[in-house]
Amino acid sequence: MAMKYWITAALTVSFGAAALAHSGATGVVKERMDGMSAMSKAVKAMAPIMRGKEDYDADAVRAAADVFIAHAGEDMVKLFPEGSDAMPSVALPAIWEEPEEFAALAEKLQVYATGLKEGAENGLAKKDGGGQSSSMMGGSSGGMMDTGSASSMMGGGASSMMGGGASTMMGGAAAGEDKMMTVEEVAALPTDAAFAAVTQTCSACHQKFRAEKN
């Protein structure tokens, strides 16, 4: 269920992007589009790994995380100077009407991508080969967000994590609720859940601050 969920999120992010042409974009608009496109490529490159279709590769995860980190936070925000929404940009004026929320999402991307990088050795929640992540699965059940420990975040194991916890968390993120995890909390997640948290942040921002199509 949640597996399907993050795959959908990843595809939305990357395919939504592919359709956009940025012919005619110049200056900061071109610069931010290039940054976004680089992130979209990184998301696409991760998809087969996160699905378990390719061998897990922590170095590749860290490389992708670095791409997100490089284009997030303040580095992203500064490429959106007030009023820079003329064609061919599909940036919405909401960016400058609610600058704190926009900046918070850019920051969230930075924090989650940093957590993704730091937890790159965790591996996928569901994997056959008994990697490190299996040791994280046995914890007692507990609130997802109220403690920072990996075991309580895992609740009753991978299935409850992926079935309930993650989707609740992601749903909250999509709704723009601000329950932001810390770097440490994200780093304690199975890597596919951390990746889902990252791509959900992309989608949350696009939903609110980017026109659907150009």
Ligand SMILES: [Cu+2]
């Ligand atoms: Cu473009």
